[in-house]
Amino acid sequence: MKLGMTMRGVSELLGPPDWWTDGGSGAPVPVLWRYRNYLEVFFEVDEPYRVYLIKVPNLPPAGKKYVEIYWGLRLMPEKISNETGLSDLLRMPIWAPDEKVVVGICHSWNPVIDICTDKVRLVWSMSIVGEEIVQSEAANGRSRARSIAKRDELSTGFLGIYSGFDPKADRAPLDGWEDFSAQDYLALVSKFEESTVTKGS
Secondary structure, eight states: TTTTTTTHHHHHHHHHHHHHOOOTTTOOOEEEEEEEETEEEEEOOSTOOBBEEEEEOOOOOOTOOEEEEEEEEEEESSSTTTTOOOHHHHHHHHHHHTTOOOOEEOSSSSSSSEEOOOOOOEEEOOHHHHHHHHHHHHHHTOHHHHHHHHHHHOEEEEEEEEEESGGGOSSSSSEEEEEEEEEHHHHHHHHHHHHHHHHHO
């Protein structure tokens, strides 16, 4: 399955979805299809209804090698689960040396952080309690590194993997983001982690 496939092609490949809706688009056919809880397919609203976004909203539980999305189609994320944090994922040896990896922090109304490459976007969110903790620390003049590290720690709500033609363009909102390279982001997080260990030792 890939971006640009027609609705007919997806139907022939995967069969009918378990759930579908027009998503409020007013399209004459349902343009959002879901297969179990592990795959969502978004189609354009005009014929031939091509796939423009593929979403994996959930990953298998930790310790489970794969889940069956549909007959003959398995999701096998290799050591990644819903419990995997953003910085933990960045440290895994899964990134190609020439792969452009961008970490984004949304400072607008949507309390999310993400990883974007040219092909995919992975998203994590904070709880309301987490938001309050980060806001309280910022109001108390905590350092930028501490604030970023705390947000990384508290962003435990995995919201899925998105595959689209331009992953960063799928951000909501589009404005209010601060982007880092993977190296710079981990350096900031690690700086606070190291200072915490030093104080505690």
